[in-house]
Amino acid sequence: MIDWQPTSPWTGIDIPMCDGIVIVAEALSFARLRLLPGADFTGLPGPRQAQNRWLNMGPCEWLFCGNHCPRPDAIDMSDALVALSISGENVFDLLSAGIAIDWQRFSVGTCARMRLGETAVVLHRREEQQFRLIFGAPFARYLAEWLAHHV
Amino acid sequence: MSGARRPGGGRIDRNRPLCFSFDGRTLSGFAGDTLASALLANGVDVVGRSFKYHRPRGVFAAGAEEPNAVVQLEIGAYLSPNRVATEIELYEGLVAHSVNAWPSLGFDLYAINDRLSRLLPAGFYYKTFMWPHWHLFEGTIRKAAGLGAAPTQPDPDRYEHRHAHCDVLVIGGGQAGISAARDAAQSGARVMLVEASSELGGRALWAGDAINVDQTENLTILTRTTAFGYYDHNLVAAVEDCSSGVAKERLWKIRAKQVVIATGAIERPLVFPGNDVPGVMLASAVQRYAHGFGVAAGKRVALFGNNDGLFDYATAFEAAGIEIAAILDTRRGEEVIGVKGRKRVRAVQTSRGEIACDLLAVSGGWSPVVHLFSQSGGSISFCDKRQMFVPDKAVQQVRCVGAANGDFDLNTQPWQSRAKGKAFVDLANDVTAADVMLAARENYASVEHLKRYTTLGMGPDQGKTSNVNGLMLMGDATGRTPDAVGTTRFRPPYTPISFGVISGARVGNLMRPRKFLPAHGWHQTLGAVFEDYGWQRPDAYPQAGESLGEAAIREARAVRTSAGLFDASPLGKIEVWGSDAARFLDFIYVGTMSTLNPGRIRYGLMLDENGVIIDDGVAIRLAEDRFLLHTTSGGAERIAAMLDEWLQCEFSGWDVRVLDCTLQWGTVTLSGPNAIEVATALGLPVEALPHMHFRADQLGNVPVRVARVSYTGEATLEISVPARYVKSLLETAAAIAGVTPFGVLALDLLRTEKGYVHVGADTDGMTTPGDIGLGRAIAKKTSDFVGRRSLLRPACAREDRLQLVGLESANALPIGAHIMEGSNAPCPSGGFVTSTCISPTLGRPIALARIREGRARLGETVKLFDLGQIFEAKIVAPCFLDPDGRRLHD
Incomplete structure (x- = not known):
């Protein structure tokens, strides 16, 4: 019989540290919700917005970040995705090395799919100088190396 | 040896002496020098050899337009080839070598090319060295061509990329640029100002004018930063030299609502015999070296030009302690008809007689730096009055100001030399006036043809000092105005940039x-x-x-x-659910998935609209309204995106949702x-x-x-x-x-x-389904599916298509080997090997191949050709093991 022992995607990967930047791997569950056009979107955020634990990912699509997704029709993606919290006074210098976004127009509470370096990520601005990066678990090592190179 | 450091003056720090070496000679300079100014200060006249004729060449200009002073910077892994000495800030221990000379700069055997120049006109490789065969000479000629050598070791330096956004981007930190940036910043806009040199001020720095920049929070100033590319949506790329920091260079990608180009202007030389001898320099460069770096480029100067600026230069040179030998103004009928000296100007032959001097400062008018404006898509036009190309219509949010807009008040008169002798238009690529005339005679009169036939403007300097003179000559030769001749479209990069900075962090694991x-x-x-x-x-x-x-x-x-x-x-894992999921998959797959029972699996092919196979895998029916699609490992994201596209564009009313769950x-x-x-x-x-x-x-x-x-x-x-x-x-x-x-x-x-x-x-x-033996599903299926219309064309049903079969042979067949449709190679190909191995189970070579009419040729022996080798193989069915599938079910 199998002794099921979960493996963390961050096993064997060093998360970089440096002055002025705090990078933390977040232990979160994820779920993707896809609805049909015309469905009831009550309680879900609008385009590129994040509310509570829901992030709008595009037309009729949301990502839940947290524990215990309240929607049974959402599909569990907890093993597919990982998240990093990146904060600190130098956070813009770090992220601007790989993300082509105007930080003045990307206000707190906003989220968007974008490219960091060569990888697709979801970026959520949680506070003025605090961001959450969500990306595919197989890219954890690449992202850690990318961040280590740039910090 | 004529150049020398003046006892005072310049914006160098005389308290910080620096040692460097050039071609193995240890020399000294000061902080604030460029390599070019330090070489001039040390009396180095010849800094390189010319591209084609290997003529001695000296420093000619003082900025990015320099066509001659190209050097190899540093050695080993840090080697940086083809760097322009005028753009290299001097630092302690700098090592530079000249290029294009063998065995040495002083004694270059390839200088024989100058003697053989009659054999080497523009486009010589189309005309000469044809007997007995061009390839006999090609190797030697190619070896002699080119400038520096590329480094052979990995670059150990670090490079970065940085994205930035602003309301106004000002390119150029001269007076016009500073003024524009200041005004924009005062209005509250987010402003970025980029300047190629280490200080703001431009010409004002060495003309003695006051510079005043009020640093504010909304004004970001980047010095040592050269904007080199202007792309769509007001995206400007710039390279910052930050060698004193962690990275060597940083590539800025700046997106601006509005761009102000204040890149100034470049002085044009004049085209006359001997205009390439070391000691012939742009007058503006002589002034800049004197007042910016405290270097007198010569002791006794003759000034030669076609505009009012000559007299200002004379005043400036005198103030710098350089003796004025003569002022020759073409507007008064005075001209230089030759230059004496080979490795340094000794005298100039003029319409007034011979004049002894060691420096000839020339000024042929000015060319606004419209490169970035042109890259942005803006048009440029020729101004007869000012004798220069100026910005015309913009297509992006951009405007030019100051000298870049042609805001001069100079009385300039066009002039062409009629004297005999080798007169260079393009010093970087050794293009002479005779080459341009030859191109005109041979009807390479279009500016694009002129460029490619003569290589005018194709050197590392991209013709910054030569293009306008070249097309004016072409205009003269063909009876057209410069406007009618036009210019080539300016393309990035404005100045050469390193491969390292393009790559940025994308090396090693981050590639x-x-x-x-x-x-x-x-x-x-x-x-x-x-x-x-x-x-x-x-x-x-x-x-x-x-x-x-x-x-x-x-x-x-x-x-x-x-x-x-x-x-x-x-393995790709895509979930598809909804009340219309089954009929949606019937449309996506060649096979029919709606008849599949829950808990059952069916193999399926996906096609594109051309009927070509793009993916295969199985569809699993999880429930009445829910499917799990297994796709190829590399195809998951692409197929999930394709399904979404069909749903959003064609079936938006259907109750179907798709999610890629591969990860x-x-x-x-x-x-x-x-x-x-x-x-x-x-x-x-x-x-x-x-x-x-x-x-x-x-x-x-x-x-x-x-x-x-x-x-x-x-x-x-x-x-x-x-x-x-x-x-x-x-x-x-x-x-x-x-x-x-x-x-x-x-x-x-x-x-x-x-x-x-x-x-x-x-x-x-x-490849269509029929080609791999899976055409039956198409014949049975009556409903529509992606690619069906294409598959019903007669061409897709032809029996002479390449069909998947197996091959058995005595020796292993290489992938890609072609089936010969003749007895001897070369002959037409009748298909090729797609997969091959020595079967571990059967113990003999087997292969899969797509062969013309393959299924009708089972049992036939065919010849195959690959890289000169010929093989024999027998065509068999593609399944070599357990064709009944018993192993699958046991």
Whole structure:
């Protein structure tokens, strides 16, 4: 019989540290919700917005970040995705090395799919100088190396 | 040796002396010098040899327009070729070497080219060296061509990229640029000001005018930053030299609402015989070296020009202690008709007689730096009054100001030399006035043809001092105005940039993202050799003393005789659900999925609109309204996107949703005659699970999905669990006696033995289902599906298409070997080998191939050709092992 022992995607990967930047791997569950056009979107955020634990990912699509997704029709993606919290006074210098976004127009509470370096990520601005990066678990090592190179 | 440091003056720091070397000579300069100014201060007259004729050349200009002073900077891994000495800030220990001279700069054997110049006119390689054959000379000529040498070691320096946004981007930190930036900043806009040199001020710095910049929070100033490219949507690329920091260079990608170009203007030289002798310089450069760097480029100067600026220069030169030998103004009929001296000007021959001097400062008017404006898509036009090309219509949010806009008040009169002798238009590429005339005579009169035929403006300086003179000459020769001749479209980069800064961090592991399996570490502990298949996947698990190939054969045999364990986590897994899911999949697949019962599996092909196979895999019906599609490992994202596109564009009213769950589920394949037994021992729900059936269950708290489907030809279970549990599953299964982990190489051997198609290897951009023997599904299916219309064309039903078959041969056949449709090569190709191996099970070479009318030629012996070798093989059915499929069902 199998002794099921979960493996963390961050096993064997060093998360970089440096002055002025705090990078933390977040232990979160994820779920993707896809609805049909015309469905009831009550309680879900609008385009590129994040509310509570829901992030709008595009037309009729949301990502839940947290524990215990309240929607049974959402599909569990907890093993597919990982998240990093990146904060600190130098956070813009770090992220601007790989993300082509105007930080003045990307206000707190906003989220968007974008490219960091060569990888697709979801970026959520949680506070003025605090961001959450969500990306595919197989890219954890690449992202850690990318961040280590740039910090 | 004529140049010398003046006792005072300049913006250098005389308290910080610096040592550097040039061609092995140790020299000294000061902080604030450029390499060019330091070389002039040390009396170095000849800094390089010219591109074609190997004529001695000296420093000619003082900025990015320098055509002569090209050097190799540093050595070994830090070597940076073809750097312009005028753009290199001097630093302690700098090492530079001249280029294009052999064996030495002083004695260059290739200078014979100058004597043979009659054999080397523009386009000589189309006309001369033709007998007995061009290729006899080609090697020598190519070896002699080119400038510096590329480094042979990896670049150890670090480079960065940085994105930035602003309301107003001002390019150029001269007076006009500073003024524009200040005004914009005062209005509250976010402003960025980039300046190529180390200080703001431009010409005002060395003309003695006051510079005043109020630094404010909304004004970002980047010095040592050269904007080199202007792209759509007001995206400007700039390179910052930050060698004093962690990175050597930083590539800025700046998106601005509005761009102000204040890049100034470049002084034009005059074209006359001997205008390339060291000591002939742009007058503005002489002034800049004198007042910016405290360097007198000569002791006694003759000034030669066609505009009012000559007299200002004379005043400035006198103030710098340079004796004025003569002022020759073409507007008064005075002109230089020759220059005496080879490695340094000794005298100039003029219409007034010979004048002794060691420096000839020339001024032929000015050319606004419209490069970036032109790159932005803006048009430029020729201003007769000012004799220069100026910005005209903009197509992006951009405007030019100051000298870049042609805001001069100079009385300039065009002038062409009629004197005989080698007069250079393009010093960087050794293009003479005679070359331009030759191009005109041979009807290469278009400016684009002129450029390519003569190489005018194609040197590292991109013709900054030569293009306008060249096209004015062409205009004279063909009776056209400069406006009618026009200019070539300016293209990035404005100045040469390093490959390092283009690459940025994309080196080594960061070259492209590597995707790692959830159980990557476990594979490592087993000694897996990884290959990048989009994912880092084990090719094989070699044991001590075993090669990769031997390991793959051992692993494949273990699968055929016992049980193999394969990490198939990258297998595409797309969930499709909704009340219209079944009919949607009927449209997507060639086969019919709506008739599939829940818990059953069906193989399917996906086509594009041309009827070409783009992916294959199985569809599993999880429930009446829910399907799980297994796609190829590399195709998951692409296919999920394609399904979304169809839904959003064609079936937006259908109740269907799609989600790519590939990363959520890790998949382990158990394959072999003992696979079911092993799975049972693991406690998996596989009892009485027939081939092409599916079961989902919970083991403890872990959801498990088991699909009995095979890509090896053996009884196989594809077991999917949430990715975090894959390692546990692999570890436990591998611990069971008789279970052998196998990699991608063994999988390829196994599926080739069975004749299973690998989409992308056995198929290409022309392969239809009929070509691989799966045309029956099309014939049966009456409803529409993607690609159906194309497949119904007669061309897709022709029997002489390339059809998938097997090949048996005495020797292993190489992939790509062509079936010969004649007895001797060369002859037409009748198809080619797509997969090949020496079968571990059968012990002989086998191959898959796509051969013209292949299915009708079973049993025929054919010849194959590959890289000069000829092989023989017999055409057989593509399935070499267990054609009845008993192994799948046992």
